[in-house]
Amino acid sequence: MPGIVLVGAQWGDEGKGKATDLLGPQVDYVVKFNGGNNAGHTVVIGGQTYALHLLPSGILTPGVTPVIGNGVVVDLEVLFQEIAALQTRGIDTSRLLISSNAHLIPSYNRTIDKVTERFLGKRQIGTTGRGIGPTYADKMTRVGIRVQDLFDPPILRQKVEGALMQKNHLLVKVYNRRAVSVDEVVDELEAYAERLRPMVADTALVLNTALDKGATVLFEGGQATMLDVDHGTYPFVTSSNATAGGACTGSGVGPGRIERVVAVVKAYSTRVGAGPFVTELDDADGERLREIGQEYGVTTGRPRRCGWFDAPVARYTARINGVTDFVLTKLDVLTGWDKVPVCVAYDVGGSIRRDLPASQTDIHHARPVYEYLPGWDQDISSARAFSDLPPNAQSYVKSVEELAGARISVIGVGPGRDAIIQRHPLIPARS
Ligand code: GDP
Ligand code: IMO
Ligand code: MG
16 A cells, blocks of 8 residues: 655755656556645656646546645636646546645635735745635635535635635735625636536545555655745745645545655755745856756746755755655756765854754855765766766765765656656555
8 A cells, every 4th residue: 555755855846747757657646735836847758748737747647546635725727727738638637536625726815925925025935926825824714715615605605705804804905906706706716616526526535445455646745845834944935735744634644654755856956936045056057057957937937046956955855754765856957067066064154064954044144065076078868777877977876865865766867758767666566
């Protein structure tokens, strides 16, 4: 009954979509357990590029049942747009299941997300503007609207009325926007109810029953460890638990079911949006990483901030998630540097820290301590075995593995589905 959790190790966009797609043929279910359409996962299959936001990346593998768990926040308009776009490209979306407990993103939360950011001014987070934060806030303050509410019209109306009592004060009195009527919100949500109905399920029951029968379930995290609301660089985070524990709360599957925790880590670092980033480069090297790595957001198109590999972050990720295996992506992007700097520790006002400082202020003030590893010139994009890599690329992988503290089982050498080096299987063999 293997449950495998896959999470981002840094600030997102590590290549989780590609890693999920890679595992697709070996799994029965792929479950998205957190976040919503703030995610942007690119999967390249045979020269075709797919950009997924709300749907689990496993939807691209025939035979896999994709599941949107209770921990996800669902924008119905985006859901049906994404389904339609995949269908026109011949992808079968008919097996998709959605938890009846998942929360919905009403359009007023998209508005509130954007105006809140504007009001924060210099302190803004740089959110994706998709209504993610306000919807999770509603969930916690118990004024959220859930998938199941769509099928009980009096309850839906009652909940929308309750939510709007607060939201309209906020919209009108604080943000100087127009009030929203109960009817328009109810209509907006109900418009999708009948199309949604066949997909709605008690997904926790489905998944636990499947695990009892020996199915393999992959829990696909959106965002990443450093964007986790509890463990990330708060307040510059998203509003959900993107770490391995979130797979359990976000799906209704107990921790004893999880056999492996896979973290996807880039061979360097990137971040979109505001917040501390110790190894950030504001020079030609940063620009070169961005151009060679094509570091532009899949969701918002924003250029990603780029920097060198950060070992204190990787070690922290290994610890917080209980990582059993790393997938190291984009090693090919580092080809052509004479020396590749790797941040091995932080210097915080003269004190050298190998572990991520617990104080956010210290992280803001930290300076990277670099070791310079010898680079390589050879194109590695066609390497398919570890021994195909030039010796210095092999040493880079081994150094990063040593620094991060968990084995690197897969290495990415290009965006395509087959551009990988497999060192250890990520999924335990079935008995
Ligand atoms: P996700 O959000 O973690 O799924 O990652 P994104 O899809 O947002 O960003 C990762 C980008 O890197 C995508 O454009 C992928 O096609 C690409 N990618 C993934 N793995 C590799 C790799 O090993 N090498 C290269 N060059 N690109 C990769
Ligand atoms: P994937 O799954 C990178 C960032 C935003 C912002 C912060 C909060 O593709 O790795 P939000 O809209 O979630 O309230 O924004 O989190 N962010 C991401 N950055 N990859 C993502 O997803 C992200 N999802 C959110 O840029 O800084
Ligand atoms: Mg992404």
